[in-house]
Amino acid sequence: MDGDIGGDVLESVLDAGLQLWSDSGWTAVTLPAACAAAGVPVADLAEDFPDSLDLLCEVFDRSTDERASAVITAMDAAPHDERLRAGMRAFVACIDRDPRHAAVLVEAVGCPELRARRRSSFRGFAALMASQVVGTAAEPRRLQVAAHFCLGGLTEMTLAWLDSETDVDRELVLEHGARMFEVTMTTP
Numbered sequence: 123m124d125g126d127i128g129g130d131v132l133e134s135v136l137d138a139g140l141q142l143w144s145d146s147g148w149t150a151v152t153l154p155a156a157c158a159a160a161g162v163p164v165a166d167l168a169e170d171f172p173d174s175l176d177l178l179c180e181v182f183d184r185s186t187d188e189r190a191s192a193v194i195t196a197m198d199a200a201p202h203d204e205r206l207r208a209g210m211r212a213f214v215a216c217i218d219r220d221p222r223h224a225a226v227l228v229e230a231v232g233c234p235e236l237r238a239r240r241r242s243s244f245r246g247f248a249a250l251m252a253s254q255v256v257g258t259a260a261e262p263r264r265l266q267v268a269a270h271f272c273l274g275g276l277t278e279m280t281l282a283w284l285d286s287e288t289d290v291d292r293e294l295v296l297e298h299g300a301r302m303f304e305v306t307m308t309t310p
Contacts, residue, residue: 131160131162131166131167132167132170134160134161134162135156135157135160135162135167135177136156136177136180136181136184137160138155138156138157138159138160139151139156139177139178139180139181140181140184140185140222140223140225140226141159141222142155142156142159143178143181143222143225143226143229144221144222144224144225147225147229148178148225148229148230148233148236149232151174151177151178151181152174152177153167153168153171153173153174153177154174156177175233175235178233178235178236179235179236179239181226182226182236182239182240183239185223185226186226186239186243188216188223189213189216189217189223190243190246190247190250192212192213192215192216193209193212193213193216193247193250194209194250195212196208196209196211196212197209197212197250197254202254205254206251206254206255206300206303206304206307207300207304209250209251209254210276210296210299210300210303211296211300213276213299214292214295214296214299217280217283217284218292221284224280224281224284227277227280228277228281244270244273245266245270247269247273248266248269248270248273249266249269251265251269251272251273251303251307252265252266252268252269252307255307255308260307265307268306268307269303269307271306272299272302272303272306272307275299275302276295276299276302276303279294279295279298279299280295282295283295
């Protein structure tokens with residue numbers, strides 16, 4: 123992407139797109155709206171994002187890549203028996219640093235491109251989590267199904283954490299999320 127434009131310009135527009143998504147849903151992420159919020163002329167990015175859907179998908183991909191990179195890095199650095207918890211800590215830290223990423227996690231209804239990207243990222247994350255499980259006789263397919271189940275729970279716990287009307291906090295998400303993965307994925 124950013125072949126003709128400066129990285130700072132692109133980053134400011136992507137950040138504005140993430141803010142729009144967080145505030146008003148994915149339908150609000152248009153090139154004109156993101157450029158206006160970032161103070162950038164639309165013409166500066168029209169070639170890179172010929173359609174607002176291109177911008178929306180780039181915002182999704184950047185957010186997903188940021189979370190995935192943090193989780194993978196944490197898991198790689200942890201002892202094997204601590205990798206699930208290390209991944210959970212990295213995920214929670216990413217959302218804690220920028221809660222706007224939670225909108226990208228969950229909101230894809232009505233947009234086939236986002237729905238496909240979300241499903242693909244969840245399949246990848248489920249496979250990653252399944253690959254970290256040791257000491258179980260469960261077959262890989264069952265581990266991935268269990269990971270998908272856990273991802274649904276983690277997503278809902280994350281939303282509850284970010285909802286000021288619940289008493290779910292960061293530590294509860296971290297503890298119960300890690301335990302959910304550990305128990306569900308280590309029980310044959």
